Amino acid sequence: MRLLTHNMLSSNVKGVTNGFPLGIEVEKVVEKQVELSADFLINIFSKIEWKALVDASRAVGYAELPDQADASMLDSDEFLRKFHHALLELHLEEGALLCPETGRRFPVNKGIPNMLLHEDERGVSHxxxxxxxxxxxxxxxxxxxxxxxxxxxxxxxxxxxxxxxxxxxxxxxxxxxxxxxx
Amino acid sequence: MKLKQLEGLVGGLQQFSNPKIELEQYPTGPHIASRMLYTAENSFGDVSNKIVADFGCGCGTLGAAAALLGAEHVIGIDVDSQALELAYQNAEDLEVDIEYIQCDVKNLRWRGQSVDTVVMNPPFGTRKKGADMDFLSMSLKIASQAVYSLHKTSTREHVRRAALRDFNASSAEVLCELRFDVPQLYKFHKKKEVDVAVDLWRFVPKH
CATH class of the missing domain: 1.10.10 (Arc Repressor Mutant, subunit A)
Known part of the structure; x- marks a missing residue:
C-alpha cells in the first residue's frame, strides 16, 4: 500500500467522527521505483494532508520530507523527488493500520489492507x-x-x-x- | 494505446473460477471493459495521470485497463479476498502497479473527494436489491471528476433520477448502450448464454 492511499483512507468504524489519519504499524516496507510525473505531483499536492504524509513516511522509515510544505516548493526538483518517493514508491507491505479513535487494528497483508468490519461496527447510511x-x-x-x-x-x-x-x-x-x- | 491492443491485453486476464452469486460476481468482458476505459481516456481525459478507483473490482479487469492507459494510481476495492487474490495475480501478470483494499464498498470512508475517477461494474441489484445504488451513491461521494458505471438499460430512468436527486451528481449521461453477455455461470442459469442490455453511464459529481 502506497502512502498516497494511506493519505486518502479514513477509519470506517461506526461512530468514529474523526478517523483520519490512520496510525501505521510496520512489519515490512518495500520500495518499488516508478517514473516521476511532475504534472501529477503538482496537481495532487493541494489534495494531500501534508502532516499525515510526513508522519506516515517517518513511520515507514523515511525522514527526508520537511515538516511544512507550500506550493512554491514544487519548483524544486529535489523536493519533487522526495515527495514522489514518499507518496508513490514506499509501500507498506506487511503490518497494520490503526483507527485513531478506537484503536481498531486493520491488518495489511501483501500490501492489501483489510478494512472489513464486524456486524456491530457497521454504520449504514440512510x-x-x-x-x-x-x-x-x-x-x-x-x-x-x-x-x-x-x-x-x-x-x-x-x-x-x-x-x-x-x-x-x-x-x-x-x-x-x-x-x-x- | 489502440483499442484493439487494450482489448487483447485485458482479454488475457484470468476470470473467476468459483463466482459467488451473493456478490453478483459477473466478470466484465474485455469488449466492454476496453471500450469503457478507452472512452473515458480519449473522449474525456479521465484516466491518464489520474487517480482511478475500481469499485467492486472482482478479478480486476477495469482497474487493469485503467493502469494500461496510463493512470498514475489505481485502487481496486472488493469485499471478497479470493477475487482480490486473482486481481493481484492479474496485475502482476500484466506488470502494472495496482493497489487493492479489502472492504465493502458501502462501508468505505475516505477523506473527501480524494479520487479523480471511479470506474465500476457494480452488482446490478438483481440478487441484493439496492446494491447498485449503494455503489453509485458511494462513488459520487469519493470521485472529484467523473464516475463511469454500467447499469441495466431497464433501470435507466431510476438510475438517472437517483443520481441527480439523491446522490450528489451534477450530470448523468448515457454514453452508449452495450450488450453484456452473461455466460452460463451459475446453476440457476437455464440458458447457455444471455445478452443483457446495459448502459454505460458517465456521472459528474458536484463539488
Missing part, C-alpha cells in the same frame, strides 16, 4: 438502509433456516420485524429514520 435492512434479515434466515419454505421464511421475517419495531432500536442501522428504528 440512503440504502430500508433495502439493506430487509436484505440483511433475509440473508440471516437463508443461512439459519434453509429447510424452511419461502412462505415460512416470510412469516419468520415478519415476526422478526415486529420484534425490532417494538424494541425501539433498529438492529441494523442507527439512522433513526427508517421504519425499523422508529
Amino acid at each position: 440512503g440504502g438502509c430500508r433495502k439493506s435492512n430487509t436484505q440483511l434479515r433475509r440473508i440471516k434466515y437463508f443461512d439459519r433456516k434453509t429447510s424452511l419454505s419461502w412462505a415460512e421464511q416470510c412469516i419468520m421475517m415478519a415476526v422478526d420485524k415486529l420484534k425490532t419495531t417494538t424494541s425501539a432500536l433498529c438492529k441494523f442501522c442507527d439512522c433513526g429514520k427508517c421504519p425499523a428504528s422508529a
Whole structure:
C-alpha cells in the first residue's frame, strides 16, 4: 500500500467522527521505483494532508520530507523527488493500520489492507438502509433456516420485524429514520 | 494505446473460477471493459495521470485497463479476498502497479473527494436489491471528476433520477448502450448464454 492511499483512507468504524489519519504499524516496507510525473505531483499536492504524509513516511522509515510544505516548493526538483518517493514508491507491505479513535487494528497483508468490519461496527447510511435492512434479515434466515419454505421464511421475517419495531432500536442501522428504528 | 491492443491485453486476464452469486460476481468482458476505459481516456481525459478507483473490482479487469492507459494510481476495492487474490495475480501478470483494499464498498470512508475517477461494474441489484445504488451513491461521494458505471438499460430512468436527486451528481449521461453477455455461470442459469442490455453511464459529481 502506497502512502498516497494511506493519505486518502479514513477509519470506517461506526461512530468514529474523526478517523483520519490512520496510525501505521510496520512489519515490512518495500520500495518499488516508478517514473516521476511532475504534472501529477503538482496537481495532487493541494489534495494531500501534508502532516499525515510526513508522519506516515517517518513511520515507514523515511525522514527526508520537511515538516511544512507550500506550493512554491514544487519548483524544486529535489523536493519533487522526495515527495514522489514518499507518496508513490514506499509501500507498506506487511503490518497494520490503526483507527485513531478506537484503536481498531486493520491488518495489511501483501500490501492489501483489510478494512472489513464486524456486524456491530457497521454504520449504514440512510440512503440504502430500508433495502439493506430487509436484505440483511433475509440473508440471516437463508443461512439459519434453509429447510424452511419461502412462505415460512416470510412469516419468520415478519415476526422478526415486529420484534425490532417494538424494541425501539433498529438492529441494523442507527439512522433513526427508517421504519425499523422508529 | 489502440483499442484493439487494450482489448487483447485485458482479454488475457484470468476470470473467476468459483463466482459467488451473493456478490453478483459477473466478470466484465474485455469488449466492454476496453471500450469503457478507452472512452473515458480519449473522449474525456479521465484516466491518464489520474487517480482511478475500481469499485467492486472482482478479478480486476477495469482497474487493469485503467493502469494500461496510463493512470498514475489505481485502487481496486472488493469485499471478497479470493477475487482480490486473482486481481493481484492479474496485475502482476500484466506488470502494472495496482493497489487493492479489502472492504465493502458501502462501508468505505475516505477523506473527501480524494479520487479523480471511479470506474465500476457494480452488482446490478438483481440478487441484493439496492446494491447498485449503494455503489453509485458511494462513488459520487469519493470521485472529484467523473464516475463511469454500467447499469441495466431497464433501470435507466431510476438510475438517472437517483443520481441527480439523491446522490450528489451534477450530470448523468448515457454514453452508449452495450450488450453484456452473461455466460452460463451459475446453476440457476437455464440458458447457455444471455445478452443483457446495459448502459454505460458517465456521472459528474458536484463539488
